[in-house]
Amino acid sequence: MKERLEISRLMDESGVAFGTSGARGLVTAMTDRVCAAYTLAFLGHLEAEGTVAPGTPVALAGDLRPSTPRILEAVAAGVRAAGHPIDYLGLIPSPAAALYGLENGYPTVMVTGSHIPADRNGMKYTTARGEITKADEAGLRAQVVDLPDLPDLEPAARPRLLGQPNTRASERYLARYLDAFPRGCLSGTRLGVYGHSAVGRDLLAELYERLGAEVLRLGYSTEFVPVDTEAIRPEDLKLASSWAREHRMDAIVSTDGDSDRPLVFDETGNFIRGDLAGILTARYLGASGVAAPVSCNGALELSQRFSSIKRTKIGSPFVIAGMQELSDAGADKVVGYEANGGFLQQSPLTVPGGGALMPLPTRDAIIVHLSLLLDARARKVSLSTLVGSLPRRFTSSARDTSFQTADSRALLDSLASTSPGGLALLFDLGPVAVISEIDGFRMTFESGEVLHLRPSGNAPELRCYAEADSEARANELVQHGLTRARALA
Numbered sequence: 001m002k003e004r005l006e007i008s009r010l011m012d013e014s015g016v017a018f019g020t021s022g023a024r025g026l027v028t029a030m031t032d033r034v035c036a037a038y039t040l041a042f043l044g045h046l047e048a049e050g051t052v053a054p055g056t057p058v059a060l061a062g063d064l065r066p067s068t069p070r071i072l073e074a075v076a077a078g079v080r081a082a083g084h085p086i087d088y089l090g091l092i093p094s095p096a097a098a099l100y101g102l103e104n105g106y107p108t109v110m111v112t113g114s115h116i117p118a119d120r121n122g123m124k125y126t127t128a129r130g131e132i133t134k135a136d137e138a139g140l141r142a143q144v145v146d147l148p149d150l151p152d153l154e155p156a157a158r159p160r161l162l163g164q165p166n167t168r169a170s171e172r173y174l175a176r177y178l179d180a181f182p183r184g185c186l187s188g189t190r191l192g193v194y195g196h197s198a199v200g201r202d203l204l205a206e207l208y209e210r211l212g213a214e215v216l217r218l219g220y221s222t223e224f225v226p227v228d229t230e231a232i233r234p235e236d237l238k239l240a241s242s243w244a245r246e247h248r249m250d251a252i253v254s255t256d257g258d259s260d261r262p263l264v265f266d267e268t269g270n271f272i273r274g275d276l277a278g279i280l281t282a283r284y285l286g287a288s289g290v291a292a293p294v295s296c297n298g299a300l301e302l303s304q305r306f307s308s309i310k311r312t313k314i315g316s317p318f319v320i321a322g323m324q325e326l327s328d329a330g331a332d333k334v335v336g337y338e339a340n341g342g343f344l345q346q347s348p349l350t351v352p353g354g355g356a357l358m359p360l361p362t363r364d365a366i367i368v369h370l371s372l373l374l375d376a377r378a379r380k381v382s383l384s385t386l387v388g389s390l391p392r393r394f395t396s397s398a399r400d401t402s403f404q405t406a407d408s409r410a411l412l413d414s415l416a417s418t419s420p421g422g423l424a425l426l427f428d429l430g431p432v433a434v435i436s437e438i439d440g441f442r443m444t445f446e447s448g449e450v451l452h453l454r455p456s457g458n459a460p461e462l463r464c465y466a467e468a469d470s471e472a473r474a475n476e477l478v479q480h481g482l483t484r485a486r487a488l489a
Contacts, residue, residue: 002146003033007041010034011141018137019315019457024113024122027067032074033147035123039078039109041143042125045136048143051127052107054083059104059169060162061089061097062111063199063258065224067121071111075123076161079109081148090165093200093259096173098126098362103172112199112258115228116459124258130361133317174207177366180357185374187212192243192252192265194236195220196227200259200365207366208253218243218252227254229261230340231399232271236263244269251373251383255365262341262365264372266383272372274341275395276387279303281371282335285349285357289331291322294438295397295452295465296339302391307331313439315457319344320361339397339465343368352378395467396474400482403462403489408455411462411489412441415453427451427484429477449473451481 011017014034016025023038046052058079062068068091079086087106089097094110101108110124125132125140132140191213195201205215219239227236240252244267254263264272275296282290282305289308292300293315301309308331312322319336323346326334334346342363349357352374357367376386403411415423420432423443429451434444440454440463450467462485466477 002148005037005145005147007037007143007145008141010037018141019459022122022124022132024116024120024459027119027121030067030071030121032070032077035071035074036078036081037145037147038123038140039075040082040145040147041140042109042132043079043082043084043107044143044145045139046107046127049139051129055085057085057087057104057106059087059089059097059101059106059108060111061092061094061108061169063113064091064197065113065118065121065257067118068111071121071123073161075109075111077148080161086161088162088165089169090167091199092170093173093203093255093365094124095260095360095362095364095366096169096200096203098130099173099176099360100169101126101128102130102360110258114258115226115256115261117226118224120459126362131316131320133321170203174203174210176357176360177207177370178210180351180355181211181370181374182351182354184212185354185377189213189251189373189377190216190247190249191373192216192218192247192249194218194239194243194252194254194263196225196254197221197223198227198255198257198259200255204253204255204259204366204369208369211370216247216249224257227256227263228340229256229263229274230397232263237269237271240265240271241269250376253369256340259365260342260363261338262343262368264341264369264383266387268384270384272383272387273297273339273395275300275337275339276390277341277368277372278337278343279305279390280375280386281343281368282306282337284352284371284375285333285335285367286352287333287335287349289323289326289334291319291326291334291336293319293338294436294442295395295454296337297393297395298450298467299391299393302393308334311438314338314454316342316344316363318439320346323361338363339395341365341368392469393467394469394471394474395465396471396478397463397465398478398482399456399461399463400486401459401461402486403455404460405455407489408453408462411485412453412455414488415441426488427481429480449477451477453481453485
């Protein structure tokens with residue numbers, strides 16, 4: 001017996017909706033029925049537009065969340081119902097799964113909630129061309145599917161559709177870097193790998209050891225830890241500081257849960273923000289065109305190192321579209337990055353002293369780790385000194401989880417209808433020079449300070465970003481912005 005489902009209605013009813021990185025929701029809402037139906041819709045959309053043929057394998061992978069194995073089985077049921085073979089890659093990083101799909105012409109589904117708490121999860125859908133676009137998302141939402149009977153069962157009673165994982169995706173991901181970066185390039189480097197519950201923790205440690213580093217495995221956890229590379233937890237800052245004092249390392253590196261966003265601490269345990277790491281990575285790799293969200297540090301323009309810059313909305317689909325625009329306009333060596341550190345590569349690049357690095361237009365963490373470590377090594381400076389070589393411009397961000405998405409949007413609508421003079425009174429930061437509504441509501445004041453409010457694309461919360469000439473002032477501005485937002489809501 002099959003159930004006919006309108007995906008748009010199921011999204012509205014289930015609460016499992018699309019944000020900037022695929023579909024996410026509470027684990028309790030991500031039933032077998034919902035996950036299988038969304039996967040059927042994803043494949044139905046690709047078949048309808050002619051980008052996947054019947055019988056094409058679909059690659060599946062996941063992170064280390066406790067809910068991931070059950071959701072993977074539900075996704076596999078959707079793949080099987082659509083008539084496609086399953087190529088199970090195991091629990092591996094999102095970029096490893098995406099690379100495997102790109103090179104083999106397979107669509108992929110990565111079950112992950114990235115950095116959000118363990119009571120939530122998600123599904124990242126990738127086509128044979130790369131991450132799904134907003135147009136793909138609309139096409140998926142418009143699908144009507146016939147779902148076979150899939151009662152939600154206890155895990156022990158559920159028939160298993162996944163066998164032993166295919167290890168070729170992990171091997172190929174390692175080879176991408178082992179082939180491009182010089183042998184022994186990290187020799188003499190003492191490196192901490194903060195593993196927590198990141199799915200790529202062992203892969204990272206293996207890669208850096210094979211490139212010659214002395215690796216210390218730190219902070220491995222058997223429980224899921226929601227590490228957000230854009231909003232660092234105080235406990236992670238304390239851990240990094242204590243490890244730096246105890247072990248005297250050149251750097252401590254990590255990722256978020258699905259290991260596509262980098263986390264880097266310098267030799268003193270200080271956190272290197274992702275948008276600064278993105279500038280340094282692009283510079284090291286010799287990029288000429290850079291796409292980055294409007295929320296990223298203004299040192300990108302101030303550095304005067306890149307001939308073409310495209311500012312975008314926040315989210316990897318918009319960065320990918322921005323990279324494509326730069327390429328279409330004739331820019332070569334095009335890359336992109338996000339404030340969370342995720343780095344994307346549109347064009348072939350040559351690693352200094354190494355080989356070719358082919359495009360990977362999805363978030364990646366390893367390329368950032370290696371670029372920062374090797375750039376500092378080539379310049380014979382510490383990571384902290386390397387970061388200090390950029391124009392002194394500081395960003396900060398924070399979030400308020402008391403805001404529902406509707407509340408955030410109502411606040412921004414109110415601000416958009418307020419005059420610049422009225423905004424100056426509301427925020428008490430001086431005259432407003434520039435307003436941008438590329439993504440949310442961004443105010444640049446005559447002082448040069450920036451305050452930016454927007455609803456999160458992944459969770460019911462209000463995000464605040466700030467930019468100033470000192471770290472302390474940027475942090476102060478973020479808290480000031482959230483305080484004023486709460487008063488106005």
